[in-house]
Amino acid sequence: MTDRIKVLIVDDIPETRDHLSKLLGFESDVEVVGAAAGGPEAVQMATALKPDVVLMDINMPGMDGITATEKLAAEVPTTAVIMMSVQGEADYLRRSMLAGAREFLVKPFSSDELTASIRQVWTREKEKQSRFAPVVVAPEASRNGSGEPASVVAVFSPKGGVGRTTISVNLAVAAAQDGKRVALVDASFQFGDVGVLLNLNPRNKSIADIAGELQAGEQYDSFESFLVTHSSGVRVLLAPPTPEQAELISPPAVRQVLQVLRGENDLVVVDCPSSFNETTLGVLDEADLILTLLTLEITSVKNMRLFLEVCEQLGYGPEKIRLVLNRADSTLGIRVADVEHSIGRKVDHTIVSDGRSVVYALNRGVPFFLSNREAQVSQDIERLAKAVTGPPPTTASARPEKAAKVAAKNKSLFAWR
Ligand SMILES: Nc1ncnc2c1ncn2[C@@H]1O[C@H](COP(=O)(O)OP(=O)(O)O)[C@@H](O)[C@H]1O
Ligand SMILES: [Mg+2]
Known part of the structure; x- marks a missing residue:
């Protein structure tokens, strides 16, 4: 990396500015280009200095951080704002999210947290800018508009720890129990958990073996011999046993794997990582359906909004994306209606929160869908499985109010705003 990340600090307290x-100053890839003591100065400096990242204090006399963020979004759209806030300001966080902040840091934060979020935000912005300059509509975008049942289903979330692996595994098991031929791909190449949830031996073959063979010029029209069969009938392509081996796996290899598996199965479930990189993008492009998970947390909601924007720019049609609210009843101050309002889309499926069944199953290495079939969480999974393996809902009957709005306003496909 030759570019240094240009950072502008905005805080009304001089000690905080100095401290930050x-x-x-200790980070070789970060350059502090300036420090502003208030909103108007921040906007002025950002316009002149074009920083990559602005660290913005939320509470400042005069123009507050939220208003300044709104102005920045309009005047210097290439700049990403990281909002800094003290605890207990949930409402402020919500408002900053709507104003366009990309990330939040709750004070006090460690220098590791600070630099990690600067780098993450910067990488995401760079990827977005280089990738999305020309808006390309992928041919895959309309694939599942044809009425065919989905075959490659990516389980994704822009935020980790929201239940992707839990849902991927149980969804695959539910579909297999329903008589479908199902492959489950652990695309969390660095820290794959699928093998753990299914209690599979990590010495089995993994996707790294396929990648190695493909690199060596081998041709395959079946990857059957690389899959491990679980007692539920699901056939699993494991993630590499060590994180280093993840680097072997190129985006074209992943796409090839999914294309081959698509031909051999009724359903291919892919447990995705939350990092938005080339490989993940390959999976999402290849997917017929993206089950995008969110929970009732402000960061989850904020990331979802950004992700939907990205999807729109990638040319993914709204029918390619389904929103799945996990742990739907574990409300911590946010209502589903607020979430829907904020992201401008209805939640399509909900999965109940059931720590007892889920964690017990996790620790035993037996999916809850098998061990606790009666539980509400299993029934929710079954409904989800039926929805993704059955024909897609027709937009008109499933979401009449939305279809009408889209038609009437001819606005963005994802947004009601
Ligand atoms: N519906 C649920 N009810 C209760 N706990 C859940 C539920 N879904 C996931 N969890 C728990 O949340 C944690 C994160 O889930 P995991 O599937 O590993 O997330 P991810 O793959 O997105 O990082 C795990 O401890 C899991 O047991
Ligand atoms: Mg996971």
Whole structure:
């Protein structure tokens, strides 16, 4: 990386500005280009200096951080704002999210947290800018508009720890129990958990073996011999046993794997990582359906909004994306209606929160769908499985109010705003 990340610090307290400058001074890939003491100064400096990232204090006299973020979004759209806030300001966080902040840091934060979020935000912005300059409509975008049942289903979330692996595994098991031929791919190449949830021996073959063979010029029209069969009938392509081996796996290899598996199965479930990189993008492009998971947390909601924007720019039609609210009843101050309003889309499926069944199953290495079939969480999974393996709902009957709005306003496909 030759570019340094240009950071502008905005805080009304001089000690905080100094402290942040000093912390960032230790980072060789970060350059503090300036420090502003208030909103108007921040907007002025950002316009002149074009920083990559602005660290914005939320509470400042005069123009507050939220208003300044709104102005920045309009005047310097290439700049990503990281909002800094003290605990207990949930409402502020919500408002900053709507104003366009990309990330939140709750004070006090460690220098590791600070630099990690600067780098993450910067990488995401760079990827977005280089990738989305020309808006390309992928041919895959309309694939599942044809009425065919979905065959490659990516389980994705822009945020980790929301239940992707839990849902991927149980969804695959539910479909297999329903008589479908199902492959489950652990695309969390660095830290795959699918093998753990299914209690599979990590010495089995993994996708790294396929990648190695493909690199060596081998041709395959079946990857059957690389899959491990679980007692539920699901056939699993494991993630590599060590994180280093993840680097072997190129985006074209992943696409090839999915294309081959698509031909051999009724359903291919892919447990995706939350990092939005080339490989993940390959999976999402290849998918007929993206089950996008969210929970009732402000960060989850914020990331979802950004992800939907990205999907729109990638040319994914709204029918390619389904929103799945996991742990739907574990409300911590946010209502489903608020979430839907904020992201401008209805939640398509909900999965109940059931720590007892889920964690017990996790620790035993037996999916809850098998061990606790009666539980509500299993029934929710079954409904989800039926929905993804059955024909897609027709837009008109499933979401009449939305279809009408889209038609009437001819606005963005994802947004009601
Ligand atoms: N519906 C649910 N009810 C209760 N706990 C859940 C539920 N879904 C996931 N969890 C728990 O949340 C944690 C994260 O889930 P996991 O599937 O590993 O997330 P991810 O793959 O998105 O990182 C795990 O401890 C899991 O047991
Ligand atoms: Mg996971």
